[in-house]
Amino acid sequence: MRTDLCDRLGIEHPIVGFTPSEHVAAAISRAGGLGVLGAVRYNDPNDLAAALDWMDKNTDGRPYGVDVVMPMKAPTEGSIGDLSALVPPAHRDFVEKTLHELGVPPLPASEDDQDGVLGWLHSVARAHVEIALEHRPALIANALGSPPADVIAQAHDRGILVAALAGRVDHARRQVADGVDIVVAQGSEAGGHTGEIGSMVLLPEIVDAVGDQVPVLGAGGIGSGRQLVAALALGASGVWMGSTWLLTEEYAQGMPGQTAVSQALLKASSADTVRARIYSGKMARLVKSRWTEAWAAPDAPDPLPMPLQNLLVGEAHRRIAAANDPDVVAMPAGQIIGRFDHLRPVAEVIEEMVAEADATVSRLGTTRS
Amino acid sequence: MRTDLCDRLGIEHPIVGFTPSEHVAAAISRAGGLGVLGAVRYNDPNDLAAALDWMDKNTDGRPYGVDVVMPMKAPTEGSIGDLSALVPPAHRDFVEKTLHELGVPPLPASEDDQDGVLGWLHSVARAHVEIALEHRPALIANALGSPPADVIAQAHDRGILVAALAGRVDHARRQVADGVDIVVAQGSEAGGHTGEIGSMVLLPEIVDAVGDQVPVLGAGGIGSGRQLVAALALGASGVWMGSTWLLTEEYAQGMPGQTAVSQALLKASSADTVRARIYSGKMARLVKSRWTEAWAAPDAPDPLPMPLQNLLVGEAHRRIAAANDPDVVAMPAGQIIGRFDHLRPVAEVIEEMVAEADATVSRLGTTRS
Known part of the structure; x- marks a missing residue:
């Protein structure tokens, strides 16, 4: 070909x-x-x-x-600190409450010093x-x-x-x-x-x-x-x-901490993705999970614009990855x-x-x- | 082939x-x-x-x-009258207000006796x-x-x-x-x-x-x-x-009152359609128009389930067809x-x-x- x-x-x-x-x-x-x-x-x-x-x-x-x-x-574009100040507290509260409800624990203190993607x-x-x-x-x-x-x-x-x-x-x-x-x-x-x-x-x-x-x-x-x-x-x-x-x-071997993601993707059907702005602030298709469902609930806030949304959810993504639960993943994926x-x-x-x-x-x- | x-x-x-x-x-x-x-x-x-x-x-x-x-x-399934009674008044008010704002006049009395599709x-x-x-x-x-x-x-x-x-x-x-x-x-x-x-x-x-x-x-x-x-x-x-x-x-000739629809479809791009439940109560893709935009506005009610939604909008569809305005059409169409x-x-x-x-x-x- x-x-x-x-x-x-x-x-x-x-x-x-x-x-x-x-x-x-x-x-x-x-x-x-x-x-x-x-x-x-x-x-x-x-x-x-x-x-x-x-x-x-x-x-x-x-x-x-x-x-x-x-x-x-x-x-x-300001510094990370300037940008983070633009994230509304209510959004941070929603993320924290959601992670708690989904059983996603905080990161160990040693890993809790990054700034999202x-x-x-x-x-x-x-x-x-x-x-x-x-x-x-x-x-x-x-x-x-x-x-x-x-x-x-x-x-x-x-x-x-x-x-x-x-x-x-x-x-x-x-x-x-x-x-x-x-x-x-x-x-x-x-x-x-x-x-x-x-x-x-x-x-x-x-x-x-x-x-x-x-x-x-x-x-x-x-x-x-x-x-x-x-x-x-x-x-x-x-x-x-x-x-x-x-x-x-090669992906499963080369990307550490992807066990839950692999499991989530393997069990997903073509109907198990959703387009939303929750990952980066721009519309992106993700595999459906309890995390994407929480953002689709009536009480969820509107996602923030890029790059604020990723600053908001950056730590959540790392916590979700560390929790390694196939039902709670934050992963871009197509149909x-x-x-x-x-x-x-x-x-x-x-x-x-x-x-x-x-x-x-x-x-x-x-x-x- | x-x-x-x-x-x-x-x-x-x-x-x-x-x-x-x-x-x-x-x-x-x-x-x-x-x-x-x-x-x-x-x-x-x-x-x-x-x-x-x-x-x-x-x-x-x-x-x-x-x-x-x-x-x-x-x-x-009840009679049309029974079903119509299930349509909430607030939904009827929204439709009437929207048609008024879009400049869609009432039907002549002689044509105002149908029951939707x-x-x-x-x-x-x-x-x-x-x-x-x-x-x-x-x-x-x-x-x-x-x-x-x-x-x-x-x-x-x-x-x-x-x-x-x-x-x-x-x-x-x-x-x-x-x-x-x-x-x-x-x-x-x-x-x-x-x-x-x-x-x-x-x-x-x-x-x-x-x-x-x-x-x-x-x-x-x-x-x-x-x-x-x-x-x-x-x-x-x-x-x-x-x-x-x-x-x-053949469609333009065989389906009376489709002038506005033809114009709306001819000027639409592949990005000018929207999936919504506003036509029948089930998800359907329609050409975007001021009518579909009104239903996407924050103040719009959620569409009713099938068959109630079509009973709700049946008369509106006939009024929209009669008004013959390419910017205000209610028409299923694909990308x-x-x-x-x-x-x-x-x-x-x-x-x-x-x-x-x-x-x-x-x-x-x-x-x-």
Whole structure:
């Protein structure tokens, strides 16, 4: 299964895999796809540097990418202390009360000194980009659309392609005008930050709008070879997958404290996700849990805007992770998680996808009248 | 473009088209698809009988279908008067106030004597089935899942296939166990009653669950040949389309008072729909308008359950239709409406779809590694 994207990125299969785990990202690249490491969880940019150093040594010289979370225009931004002061006390009370009701204990004092996921902050995302530029990614992707113009320019100076996620056709048009090289058309099925338009409608719409200028990847609901071929039928040059990798052996091994998350995702059906603003302040799809249900209750407050919501729930997320209860998780995940009931190695996922895709194309050939 | 569905239904292309217009339904069947007439709008079953008589004469002997709205178990049901008494006065006040604010005038006294869409009532849906059985449909479809067992039995006695719409895999499994012959896997992108799972995920999931027993149709977001091929790639035997036909010449001609609706749909983007319970009491996707926005406002009441909500808004729908204002419409429509900017004849829609589907299959053949 080859498309123009393969030549463009120097990869074997038109499969781009986003993941917060450097072990998964490297395995995707080694298996012939493009592994894209999510930087947002690295509060200390030095940790991202270490992860990319490791990937440089563990990808057999194959290309990989880095994903940052960066609005095009830098927001007004104070220190963590300034920002935390903007979180209403009633919101803090709701979080504390909810965690208590869900049986999530406080953290040990030694671990209670972090500040949530700082990657949502523009200054931290900037540091992530600088670290990425010091390595050899083939691609820098931005979850929030076009990165700032100078980031695009610096990437292009180094021969690095820039990708952006788009949930609406007007966003895709603007990204291409801004100089983005690859548009990821992300349907509502996707995990994490996601819009309302389903892949079946969004993907061909974005292809028709910008596909003559840039390759378009299909994202949202992709986890099998049939779905890869469906995306290609809709005009994509390849696919961008995220949730599928959460249920791989490398993810379970490489991300500590994910036992409860794995269990929650394995037992979830495709109906067990919900879109809400409770994770970061922007709409994101999460696996349903007692935590997401608490935020959907009539007495729950409205979530705060980005980046305040993540400052509000950052400690809660760490407490939830430490409690390791499959019924109480705070985890972005797409509807595709309903299709997986056991952990597989990354290489097997890609091998099966490509084989199924080839078989699907053969099957379709018999339908011509 | 042929699949096993074509042989099963005696049609040329694997395209099933749902529409409330007998003119559109007949045109779909004449063009080689299967036109399925929505019965729910026929308050007087004799009007449905007349429409089916007309279709018998205007489909060149080709097969067609009928779609009813019928829960498997008959709900407790009083007279219209009894039911209307259950509508809270505050809800009536909200509707009246909203229509006033939106500039929607009362109906002339002569037209102010109807009772909303009665097809939501089980007794009326039963009458629709009886009328259908007196004609020669190849298919009876039910928007609310499995029809009652005796309806399935009567249809089978007459050689009529029974189809049901499913928005979740557990619904599909139950339908097949109930004796349904064709499952329509309807993704969240669809117009009208629809679930939360996107077509990209739902369709292969339902195919894997029941596709070895019955043909599965892909619905939700289908309006082009590429989307038809995507559905086939995902394992469907064909597609079920609804919203696409709302923007055909036959619909505009055959459904009086639809000028404002056509204008509203033509100007809508794929982002201009919303899922809400305001149309019937069950979740349905509608085109966004000042009417849907009013129901989303903080002061709006929660919609009533089916069938009360439609009794509440039935007169409002007629007033809105009479006012003929493209900014104030109450119209079920799927996300695919964003792709159409002019009215086309039904035959052209189908011809273009099939040609694009054939071209897409050819294109996919070149991607094999």
